Amino acid sequence: MIPLLSVSDLRVGFGRNPEANEVVRGVSFDLADGETLAIVGESGSGKSVTALSINRLVDYGGGRITGGSIKLRRADNSVVDLLTATEQQLTKIRGAEIGMIFQEPMTSLNPVLTIGTQIEESFRLHRGLTGRQATAAAKDALDRVRIPDAARRLEYTPNQLSGGMLQRVMIAMALACNPRLLIADEPTTALDVTVQAQIMALLAELKRETGMSMIFITHDIGLVAGIADKIMVMQGGEAVEQGELNQILDHPQHPYTQHLLHAVPHFASGRATRSDGRREKDKGTEPALKVDGLVVRFPVKSGFFGRASGAVHAVDGVDFDLMPGETLAIVGESGSGKSTTARAVLGLVRSTRGTFSAGARKAAAEQSALPVQMVFQNPYASLNPRLTIASILAEPVIATGGRVNAQTRAKMAALLKRVGLPESSLERYPHEFSGGQRQRLCIARALMLNPSVVVLDEAVSALDVSVQARVLELLVDLQREFGLAYLFISHDMAVVERIAHRIAVIYAGQIVEIGDATSVLSEPKHSYTKKLIAAVPTIDRRHERFEIDTRQVPSLVRPLGFEPSPAKWDKFGPDHRARVEA
């Protein structure tokens, strides 16, 4: 039988001279009916471009297919080569026979049209449905992706729904006309782990229901274990290895596949935590940072004069302490208040209540007046593109009233060297560096003032897996060398496991569980922590069925004057406690 899709020797180039600028260099694969192929690779490996070539969307992104063939067996069993198909044929195939979902659900839906209109468009284009029929079909499509209250949601515009909901809408749209092939381009990368698990479960279930084939593109090899039949590993525009799921995961042949499987952190339920620099009891050292009863509220205004009618309880009574040389990881979903906590510690948002002390090591002579520094998530956006690296590194010194002298310059050079960049970088501009190098620059900038605490807000999340591993190593080395305390904010449990000594799980603005990393990860006590850990994809769980859980984080808007009842804690071991659940 002819395969549903047969790609052979696909070549795609970009720019004015695509032949000389190839991003995909001779990729071939076959896909049978009902089969799922996972394409795994880091950014720049050509995996997304390969996917976009299949429905020829790459033409609109500045790419040109320079060679090969992509043969699709259509519904009537005729075979069409998509590379020679006319635009008219292609618009009939896109959406009807090949559906696609993208990485960023927040930006992939048209912001000015209701989601109903956008789903109805698929039915209008390929099935000729209009008016009430189209609306009914759109409602069914939403029901199918388990969106509660579908009829009402049709009237919503994308800004009124969360990322997870929007990705469901995208899936509903892509599957509206029952395509026989679904291309999913990193569909869960922008989502929280628990939401990721829901979306993965939904995709697996829809696949079973409809018998469609799927191409699943991801950078996270752990994620594909649950869904793929075959894996293709891409590097530098070439498919370096492809084969059956178990064969690739258990007996990888190519060194790059082995590297992806081994060098990259996989979640190990607390078995891979750090053994160095653990907290020692009663040594009498002062904590580097102590946070006591932190509360951050943002007023909600309404009415004619804009009086506060309630408040968003972003952070509601958070306490923790952080010893020198220790990493405390704060984990939680987006909207849980973990970043707000970090920003409050830095004074970037005003805390409503609560005290900090970060002065423990201030007495030391070389210690600066600003003992807490921060490294942000996006290294592309957090360096001013118009400043040289020298000016960027000098900025914290100038901001605290210092002067740029020979000593400062020596320090810049030394720090650059320490984070693994050449001294000649000083005269260059941020755009000349890669993402990983930029994050190293951000780390160097944070260290310019000799801080005792560094807040790392998703500092490695935007980096490619292998770059991520090296930056993590650097962070650990720096911690040992300077005795830094890290407040490490992350949603990625595998990364947290590698770097944290202690973990605080935050949910709806409150810490629900805190303690020693090993015991929190291996024996989670609070139901939310359990849920969070269960959602982490690993290569050990193959074709496992996830439960679909559509619960949302509760609203954090409370009436004025509302105070949460004081927390009650259950103690589990010397350094592990969890909030008592109602």
Added chain:
Amino acid sequence: MNYLMRRLATFPLVLIGVSVLVFVAIRMVPGDSITAMLGTEAGLLTPAQRDALAAYFGIDQPWFIQYWRWLLGLLHGNLGISVTYGKPVLDVILERFPLTLELALLAMIIALAVGMPAGVFAATHNEKLSDLGVRVVAMIGQSTPNFVLGLLIIYTLSAGFGVLPAMGAFSPLWQDPLRNLGQLLLPAVTLGFAFAASVTRISRSAMLDVLSDDYVRTARSKGASNRSVIWRHALPNALIPVVTLSGIEFGYLLGGAVIVEQIYALPGLGRMVLDAILQRDYALVQGSVLFIAFNFMIVNLLVDLAYVALDPRIRLGER
């Protein structure tokens, strides 16, 4: 609704600010109504005659007392009497306003009807020869002063075709539509040309931004045709900057277009205000500036409301 009330509540404050500014500014210009009326002969007046005239014009008091009197009048809907026209200020303005409003509307319609399709066309043919052509024409349109264009149009028509644009007394649209359009069409084209050029440029760049957005790719992945992608998915998202620009330009046009009115001999607001300033017709200057400011605020409010209609993400009045 709340938002609308709050916005309207700020109108009087702005108007008072504007009126104080104009009141003081016009009085700081050397010369007064008396010299404007009598010219050099004003020097021959006896002090008594001068005082009597000053009292007649109401300029014998210090400016804040004059302002107070004027403000009291305003509260009763009385903007004062124009010295040059010998009529209530409001009547003079309202006589001129229909022409200015119609001219501004026509110019805007021309600008949008020509500029938006041209901008969309250029954006979808990015970096091709046709795009370059549109951009060159737009550049010329933006940099040609409208008196040059106006004179060129008149010259071409009269020298080339022996036709003259309709001059003479202005006939309102409702009395003689044909003659009215004959009078206003060419001035509107003159004004609309540069306006259209700006609209072209801004809609081109907005479209270029939007066309590389993710949801445009999503629309294509659904099998939407190129035409539907451009007009249905992309254009509505590119309208905000066009609306902003059109609002500002339209607001200016409502203040009158002095040069174009002069070239085509049209009795619009622009020439009236200029004459009033030259004649030191204080009441008329104050009244018309207030009127123009009011129009500008209304246009701004409409622009803000248009934002909400265009983009559901924009919520007004949230702080």
